[in-house]
Structures are given as C-alpha cells and as structure tokens.
Amino acid sequence: MEYEVARKRIAELSRKINEHNYRYYVLAKPEVSDYEYDMLLEELIALEKKFPALREKNSPSQRVGGQVTKKFPVARHKYPMLSLSNTYSQEELMAFDQRIRKTLDSPHEYVCELKYDGVAISLTYEHGNLVRAVTRGDGVQGDEITANVRTIGSIPLMLRNAPEGVYEVRGEVFMPNASFLALNAEKDKTGEARFANPRNAAAGSLKLQDSSLVATRNLDCFIYGVHGETLPFDNHWDGLQTLKKWGFKVSDDIRRCADIEEVFGFIREGETRRASLPFGIDGVVIKVNSHAQQQALSHTSKFPRWAIAYKYKAEKAATSLLDVAFQVGRTGAVTPVAILDPVLLAGSQVKRASLYNEDKINELDLHYNDMVMVEKGGDIIPKIVDVDLTARELPAQKIHFTENCPECGTGLVKEAGGSVHYCPNSQTCPPRIRGTIEHFISRRAMNIESLGQGKTELLISKNKVSNISDLYYLTYDDLIGLEKKVFDPESQKEKVIRFRDKTVKNILSALEKSREVPFERVLYAMGIRHLGETMAKKIARHFGTIERLKEASYEDLVAVHEVGEKMAQSIRAYFDNPENLRIIERLLDAGLSFQTDQTKIPARKPFAGKSFVVSGVFTKYSRDDIKQLIEENGGEVKSSISSKTSFVVAGDNMGPEKRKKAEILDIPVISEIDLEDLIRE
Numbered sequence: 001m002e003y004e005v006a007r008k009r010i011a012e013l014s015r016k017i018n019e020h021n022y023r024y025y026v027l028a029k030p031e032v033s034d035y036e037y038d039m040l041l042e043e044l045i046a047l048e049k050k051f052p053a054l055r056e057k058n059s060p061s062q063r064v065g066g067q068v069t070k071k072f073p074v075a076r077h078k079y080p081m082l083s084l085s086n087t088y089s090q091e092e093l094m095a096f097d098q099r100i101r102k103t104l105d106s107p108h109e110y111v112c113e114l115k116y117d118g119v120a121i122s123l124t125y126e127h128g129n130l131v132r133a134v135t136r137g138d139g140v141q142g143d144e145i146t147a148n149v150r151t152i153g154s155i156p157l158m159l160r161n162a163p164e165g166v167y168e169v170r171g172e173v174f175m176p177n178a179s180f181l182a183l184n185a186e187k188d189k190t191g192e193a194r195f196a197n198p199r200n201a202a203a204g205s206l207k208l209q210d211s212s213l214v215a216t217r218n219l220d221c222f223i224y225g226v227h228g229e230t231l232p233f234d235n236h237w238d239g240l241q242t243l244k245k246w247g248f249k250v251s252d253d254i255r256r257c258a259d260i261e262e263v264f265g266f267i268r269e270g271e272t273r274r275a276s277l278p279f280g281i282d283g284v285v286i287k288v289n290s291h292a293q294q295q296a297l298s299h300t301s302k303f304p305r306w307a308i309a310y311k312y313k314a315e316k317a318a319t320s321l322l323d324v325a326f327q328v329g330r331t332g333a334v335t336p337v338a339i340l341d342p343v344l345l346a347g348s349q350v351k352r353a354s355l356y357n358e359d360k361i362n363e364l365d366l367h368y369n370d371m372v373m374v375e376k377g378g379d380i381i382p383k384i385v386d387v388d389l390t391a392r393e394l395p396a397q398k399i400h401f402t403e404n405c406p407e408c409g410t411g412l413v414k415e416a417g418g419s420v421h422y423c424p425n426s427q428t429c430p431p432r433i434r435g436t437i438e439h440f441i442s443r444r445a446m447n448i449e450s451l452g453q454g455k456t457e458l459l460i461s462k463n464k465v466s467n468i469s470d471l472y473y474l475t476y477d478d479l480i481g482l483e484k485k486v487f488d489p490e491s492q493k494e495k496v497i498r499f500r501d502k503t504v505k506n507i508l509s510a511l512e513k514s515r516e517v518p519f520e521r522v523l524y525a526m527g528i529r530h531l532g533e534t535m536a537k538k539i540a541r542h543f544g545t546i547e548r549l550k551e552a553s554y555e556d557l558v559a560v561h562e563v564g565e566k567m568a569q570s571i572r573a574y575f576d577n578p579e580n581l582r583i584i585e586r587l588l589d590a591g592l593s594f595q596t597d598q599t600k601i602p603a604r605k606p607f608a609g610k611s612f613v614v615s616g617v618f619t620k621y622s623r624d625d626i627k628q629l630i631e632e633n634g635g636e637v638k639s640s641i642s643s644k645t646s647f648v649v650a651g652d653n654m655g656p657e658k659r660k661k662a663e664i665l666d667i668p669v670i671s672e673i674d675l676e677d678l679i680r681e
Contacts, residue, residue, distance in 0.1 A: 006051045013044040017060040022247055058129050058157035062150045072143035075134045077122055078168055079227040084309040096308050097260040109289045110257045111236045112266040115309055116222055117280030118174030119203045125167045128159040145206050151215035156247035171223040175202040176279050179218035198280050223248040235289045271312055283311040296657035298640040314375040319343035321370045324399050326406040330435025331529045332422040353382040357419045358401035367396035407431050427579050436527045440468045445525030446517050450510040454497045458484045469583045472590035479504040515591045522592055530570040546594035550575045605634030613641050615658050616651030618672050633679055649675055
C-alpha cells in the first residue's frame, strides 16, 4: 500500500473507531459487534506498524497501552485542584446555604452530583487533543500519567466539535464494582495480595508502570468540570451539558436544584440507590451553578466557598476483636491497631481497625474477643465505634496499652495533658529511623528522587545508614551490589531491590544535588515534631541561620508569629538533644545549607502588616511568583477580599465580582508593575 493511501485509510479507521468508542463508553449504545470493532482496530494497528510515521499520540491504537514509564514526572496544574469541605449533617448543609444567601445579593441555584469514590484527575486538551493527564497530587502539582489515562475508553483522546482553546477538564477515575471483584478474584488465584477497595484499586492501576496492564483494569471516568480562559458557557449546568457534546462521559445522576429542599431530595434519592449502583459513591457534591456567583463567593486556601460535599454515613459491621497490635510512627507516636476476625464491609474485607490511642481503648472498655461494631470512617479507614457488652464472655481479659515500645523496648512517654504515647528513642528505634529518613528524602523535603522506600529499607537493613546524616557519607563501594527482597505495594508482589552501577550513580548524584536545597526545606526535612512545611519556612527566615535557631530560647521561639507553645517546646527539645546536634554538624560538614539566602530576602520589609489578594492572569510574573514577591517583602497573601485587604493585585481576566467588591470597599487595585514600584518606594 502506498503512503498516501495508508494515510487516508488510517485517518478513516481512526475516525470510525473514535466514534464507536464514544457510542460504547459514553452513550452506552454500541452500533457494531465486538468482533467488527476488533477487526477495525487490528487493521489500524497493522497499518501503523507498517507506516510508523503515521501513528499519532492520540491514535485509538494507544488505548491498548504498551508504553512503560519508569518514573512519573511532576506537572503543575494551571488551575489549582481544590478539595471540598465535607459535612455529614443537614444542619451544616443548611448553614452552608445560609452563608451563600447572606453573601450573594441575587437569587441562586445549585447543581447536585453524586460524589464518586475514585481518583481525581486533570486532563489538558490543546487544539482538541489530549496532551496531558495529571493526578490531583497536593492540589498545586501532581504526577503526569498521560500514557495510562489514554487506555481509559471513556476519556476522549480528541474532542468533538469543541471551540479552539486550551481546556483543563476535571473528572474522577474509578473502577466499577464488577471489575474490582474480578480483579481481586484473579489475585486470589495467583496468591497476590488483594486490593482493599475499588478506590485503592483505581489509584494503584493508574500508577502502574506498564500502560498495557492499565488497559486490562477496566477503569472508567466521570467528568464533572472544566477550566479555561474563554469558556462558551457561564454556569456549571451548561458546562456539563457542553462537556457531553464534546465527547465526555458525564453522569446522568445530576440535578439542577432551585433551593436547599430540592438538594435534600437529591441526597435522599442517592442514598436509597447507593447500594444498587455499579460503582462506589460516598455522598453528594453541591455546587452553586453560576460562574459569576462562584467568583463572588471565592475560596479559602483549601476549599471553594461555593461548593460542599455531603457525605453519607459509613456502613457498619459486627465482628470479633482477636488482638491489639502497636505500631510506631516516624515521630515515635505509638498507635494501637485492632486485629479483627475478617468481616466484609463496604465492598472489602476488613481485618484491622484503628484504635487511635489509650483513651479510645479505655473509652470503649475493650476486652479480648469482644464483639465490636466496625465502620469505615469516610469509607476509607476502618474504626471500632461500639462494643456489644451483652455478647462478652466472662471472665474476659481487659486490653491494656503497652508500657514499652514494641520495636525497641524503650519505656514509652506521654506528654502532660496529651493522649498519645511516644517512644523517645529516636536514635536506634527501627521504625523511627526508617520514618525519619523517608521523610527527609521526600519530594517536599530534600527531594532525593533516586531513594525510594525499598531502597531506604535496604540501606538500613545492611547497616549503611542509621540517621539522615549518614546518607551524605555513602560511597560507591558502600552501595554497589547491595540487594534485598521487598514488597512492592504498586504491583502487590515481592521484588528484588538491587544496586547496580546506574542505580548507585543515580543515588549519589541525587544526594549531591540535594546539597542545593535551601535552609527552610532542610529544616522541614529534619523532621522536628510539630514543625510543618509552612512554619519551617517562617522560622528559617526569622532566625536566618541554624546557629541562631539552636541558641533560641523558648521565649524567642514563641515570639515568632504563629509559633505556639507545643511547637516551641518541640523545637527546643530537638536542639537540646546532643545526638541531634551531632547529626547537624555532620550535615553542615557535608555541605547542606543551614543559612537563609539573604540575597533573596530583603532586609527592608515594605509590606509588613499589609495583606494582598492576587487575581487574574499576569504577563511578567506567574501568580505564584507574585505571591512569593509579596511574602518576601513581609506581606500576607489572602484568598478573598475583605475590609482588611490592603491591595488587590489584578491581572487580565480578573473576576468582575472581585473588582466590584474592591471598589465597594475602596481597596486599591494595582498591577504587577505597580507592585514593583511599591517595593522600590
């Protein structure tokens, strides 16, 4: 066949197969038999194999997978993927409605959708083609899993009749109940560990390295929103209808509601139908329909104020309490875990349940072999909520909290007024060492990508590292040839971790690169209890050097804005430990940064005491750059305008409601150039 003839035939086959995919996966109205479809696909694959230059990235042949991804790159979301605030009561939903009515000066309506139990995904389309698929991650950035997402039949690789533009489409990837049961049945045959629930199965499938395996998992996807600079609709309901026309699978279980009473009706219907649905749901999402009203309501740093999730109460089941195990975390916190007679709950077998702390054990008055009531909190973490005292067989042995660390035998301590027991042995307790190192190398800390959980365990088991400073004194000879069998949660199989030449060089290179990490992240990476990422940044900038921080008194610490008593005590206790000081000295000798880069932080703070709201699209800076500029000059960035706002930094396409509110409150609206002028004044 000639090249031009092949090109036309491939284009025709692609068009036909895309149309059949749309009718099968989205409309559920197939027009051809499976055999006819397979014949078309086989012809396309054969032609693309013969003429590889004609195979497009979004060819229907890519649905079958085959691409192997060693590591998923990180990609930023153009529009943050905010979480939703949750409620379990009608009273809180009524309060949400009252806040909406109080803020808006015009009538509003809601759109209700089922809350699917899956994995949030962001899909970017350019010129009608799928170019990138990214997980939610931390809401700002996530893992790019485009090759795997292309295998999901209900996600269009090319849009149908969409206007020219760049669209970031949001949806939920899930595994249907039937597929989940079939997958676990297959795992039972092979002796592999089962997935706990369909959500975990979907998440694990999306992170498989071989996309051809993902294609066998029968994943599905409901789309529930879209972002873009010029959208051809001005409300959420019309957006969903448009997304259907563009070829996306949008659930029919959506409703436009005129008031909160109609919302309650939709919630009741969903709960009645929940058990009979072919996929998992855990509630209903309620959104204000109008985009303009959404902008007026704005959002907090975590949640939109115009949407809320009503969560259904968790399912419960009764079973016997066989034993209690005690687990040690990174900070030394000891958590009791109930070992249960396996029971089926919310579609999965439950064998363990959280008991939180000693107070919970005493509150429940737990005894061995008690008949307990278990539920899945948020349908994820099983927990014991009640005990059937009438079923207790006497005499029964009461369960007591352990007095010693189950891993190293050290006597546990409990803070005055606290509820958690801790193992104080940070130097030799195995899980504490492992957890501290894993935190240190994590992406938001030192970001030592070449060291994963399995490799960390290997280094500890071979006595190559016993604390975070040991990492920087590893040599090629220390690492080459090390190997160990570890369990891989992604594939649910045992695999051999083996340090070959390339692996060793990658580890040493990543360690070398991490020496460039700034002081604020090094401080966070050290794993000081109660010290999170945001406060590590504030403290690093306040004290400037590790020497000044080491010498800081309790009074000096609590004088820092937002540093509380617990945090100050924890920081002081960390630096009072001679072993921690020894580790810091070794890290200093290894070349890590323990001093704030003063060239990036102005000595003068022109924005001290001022708050800013940033809105719109900018040309000279990104929005994140502008926020960083404000913070570096002493200002605070807020998500919404109030009477206390000092300035609104506005770019193109600033929300009209925000501009209106700024004008009403007489708040100066400035440009990015004006912001630079303010800094120079």
